[in-house]
Amino acid sequence: MNNLTKMTRLEVIVPARDAPPIRDLITSAGATGYTSVSGVSGIGHHGQHSGALLFNEYDTLTMLITVLPPDKAGDLIDAVRELLSTSSGVMFVADTYVSRPDYFQ
Amino acid sequence: MSLILRAHVAAAAHDVVSSWPLESFIAVNPLASRESHPFETSATPDATLTRSRDAYLSDYRLGRIDNTDLEAALIERIPAFATSFTVGTSTISAKRVAVLDLTTVEWGSPRPADGTPTWIDEYVAAWVSTYLNPDPLWMMPHSERGLFGAWRHLARHDTALPRRARRKLGGVPSEPDGALAWALNELEIPSQKIVASLREELNRLPGWVGHIKWRADRIGDIDIASYLAVRFVLRAILDISPVHTSGPSDTGSPEPTVWQRAETVTRSLLGSEVTREHIAAIARVLANHPVTEHPYTWQKAYEIHYRAALMPALSATHEVHGRPEMQLVMCIDPRSEGMRRHLECDPGVETFGFAGFFGIPMRFARYRARGSIDSLPALLTARHHITEDPTDMAQTRRLLARARNRDAFRKANHHADSNAATPFAFAEVTGWIFGAASILRTFTPALHARLARALTPALERPDSTVTVADSFSLQDRAAMARTAVRMMGMTGFAPLVVLAGHKSESANNLFESALDCGACGGNPGAANARAAAAIFNDPAVRELLSTGGIDIPADTVFAAAEHNTATDAMTLLDQHLLPRSHDQFVQRFDRLSRTAGDHLLRERANDLPGASRRRSSTPLRARAHDWAEVYPELGLAGNAAMIIGPRRITRGVDLGRRVFLHSYESGEDPDGTALETIMTAPLVVAQWINHQYYFSALNPTTLGAGTKTIHNAVGTIGVLAGGSGDLRRGLPWQSVGCGTELFHEPMRLAVVIQAPLERVGDIVSRNQVLRNLLDNDWITLTARHDSTAVWHRYTRYGWSQAPITTEGRRS
Secondary structure: OOOOEEEEEEEEEEEHHHHHHHHHHHHHOOOOOOEEEEEEOEEEOOEEEOOOEOOEOOOOEEEEEEEEOHHHHHHHHHHHHHHHOOOOOEEEEEEEEEOOHHHOO | OOHHHHHHHHHHHOOOOOOOOHHHOOOOOOOHHHOOOOHHHOOEOOEOOOOOHHHHHHHHHHOOOOHHHHHHHHHHHOHHHHOEEEEOOEEEEHHHHHHHHHHHOOOOOOOOOOOOOOHHHHHHHHHHHHHHOOOOOOOOOOHHHHHHHHHHHHHOOOOOOOHHHHHHHOOOOOOHHHHHHHHHHHOOOOHHHHHHHHHHHHHHOHHHHHHHHHHHHHOOOOOHHHHHHHHHHHHHHHOOOOOOOOOOOOOOOOOOOHHHHHHHHHHHHHOOOOOHHHHHHHHHHHOOOOHHHHHHHHHHHHHHHHHHHHHHHHOOOOOOOOOOOEEEEEEOOHHHHHHHHHHOOOOOEEEEEEOOOOOOOEEEOOOOOOOOEEEOOOOOOOOOEEOEEEOOHHHHHHHHHHHHHHHHHHHHHHHHHHOOOOHHHHHHHHHHHHHHHHHHHHHOHHHHHHHHHHHOHHHOOOOEEEOHHHHOOHHHHHHHHHHHHHHHOOOOOOOEEEEEEEEOOOOOOOOHHHHOEHHHOOEOOHHHHHHHHHHHHOHHHHHHHHHOOOOOOOOOEEEEEEEEOOOOEEEEOOHHHOOHHHHHHHHHHHHHHHHHHHHHHHHHHOOOOOOOOOOOHHHHHHHHHOOOOOOOOOOOOOOOEEEEEOHHHOOOOOOOOOEEEEEOOHHHOOOOHHHHHHHHOHHHHHHHHHHHHHHHHHOOOOOOOEOHHHEEEEOOOEEEEOOOOOEOOOOEHHHOEEOOEEOOOOOOOEEEEEOOHHHHHHHHHOOHHHHHHHHOOOOEEEEEOOOOOOOEEEEOOEEEEOOHHHOOOOO
16 A cells, blocks of 8 residues: 555553553553543543543543554553453554554564 | 462462551551452451440440431342332231341451460561561571571571471572562462462461551562472472461351341231241341341441431531631641631631642652651652752851761660660760659650750751752642642632641650651641742743633732641641741731631540540640550541542531541533542542541450550561560551540541542542442442432442431431
């Protein structure tokens, strides 16, 4: 696809207090980086979630996004799924394409 | 370590509640990880959720709980008890039957598990303590390798371990990840039991584990995986299988059957003419309320009784007419309630309640100080650094030189005292000076404090301003001021507006920061008050506020102050910044606050162990300097409710320093954003504090820190009871009880809000933290639209009119 390189993108939405172990898994899996979006709002399995709160970063939702080569993604997906089996949060996995694959190796 | 094992470690540690160090003690709900579950299902091996049956029955006999409370609690928990049924020819109310059952049936009081540390617990605790001690006599060798690396290296020479185990240690992987995987394999723990096994091991030393979790997030010199690696490798090389903790709440005696209970109740109701049909009819009712639920009904009744006295007190309104002479904004902390009440005896004084960090989250360092404090709620991360800018450099240089000399002297003393070679010589040379000082300090603490102040002028602070304008843009400062005004519902401004933070001053008190401001991260609130006053006095900020409709008169001056909750002294800060035009207001504030402080101090003396209100205020204040005093003040003991609403509904009401008070005017907050901020931040912090007191009172040896008298500090990290073992969690016994009796009444926070019900409901609906707390019975919520409306209780099915029992009851 237009000389783009196929990668795997993971999006994990968890309570902000549960984000550190997810970040740890992402870096341990060999991902070269991640994006963190705090104050995510929406409606899900547990009902409605307000967005950013003025004086509370602890009880909002955070979305962590990472992109990594497909051969590294499997272990991370299994690990995040294992972690989310005992706590709240969701994970989305999708194929994605990047123009600078060396950034993600 | 494989990613899966790392995920297992994270899953096992998920429910561990971080435990803050002593220097910035943050009150947390020790069962916070259970907040998404019903309160009643949240007992753990080391936590009971209710008091004993004897305690409730004692309160019942004393009238602290009565039949009306029990009936209201029963109907709240099981609505079917609102009906009546027929037994023979009689019609009997179901709630009456259930109350009889409650007061007659016996149930074993739950007890937390023993938690006696094993040899491994003691051994690991000693290593963790050595590794983390910030001020050891000898630095731990190889500590740069991390806990596991240092232990693995040193333990090979540790004769506490058998020779065979030490030899085996040589073959263990050097990295904690690999070592943990190796140990789990050696111990033959099946993969499906790994998380449970790791969790069991974390439960063995919950105090240290809570601190490690905090440290892993904030400092990063240790993590849960390395701690678990030490424990599991130790088990593997010693060939000791992981233990399984015994379950909670072993009540000891078997529960009576529903038939036995029904028989007792039926005989009590009908006398001797009892048939099997009568008993069966009663049994059908009692089956709805098994004995296992009795403790929770008693607890609810206990809380309803308090609410029943509180709610009618909020019926009158007390307005301040005209422009007040001065306004005072104090922290929502229940201790502020007393000071506000006494200050408001003067009709020209108006007070407000606001989170004690005044909406300014900051990391603060004094001018050229070595350390800094994160003066903000634990719900936020410090991103803005603020310091001081001296206004008189000559004075500052002079004071700084004295401070350095004093610091050098203290450091030299500390080295001479703690060095292995010098303590005896040091004692010979200086013992007579320190001995005399100790005698003075022991027998005349107030005189010693006065002398210490006179002899150490280095403690004086140079005149300065806080550098708030360097850290926050003008827009940010204006937004913070606007938020504060809107959250408090301030519509007018007096000539003098005092923003008062608070601190607690006590000697030889390892838990001093637990008495400081919770909204400031367990620190004194003076820095935030100074920053807020600087913002409000900034003409550029006022101009921006004016464009948004908030007009602060030109003659209004904001001043920062600090309330010392141990002595009830109020001190105006940064007086060099106040204009001479306001001297009369400043003098008046000094007079009023001195009088209010004296009255409050005497009021508090009624509750303070060993104090008497008949004595002069001097010995009461001297308690703050007495290094043998374990009750310098009672902190937030007794806290039971939080009121979010205008001060006019509580002004003039003696709330007994038991209520968090946040000012709020729904008319000034049409879109509800201010209320949402209050409910998702100050309310959450108040709930943490409330449950810290609740569980420290109910579980003093497992979730509380036990008695202060045997505490030993591990640096500024925490305390041990005695010389070893687990780090103690929670509050010391002296914060909740005296002798063998509790003075803190453990009640879940009763939140009371005056605002449109629809607005309150919407906010709850869109915030999971509130849904968890309310739907799972961790707190209660009662609200009304305005002062003329009827109170409504929040239930998981919507609002319901507050039971009649909460209105018009005797106190």
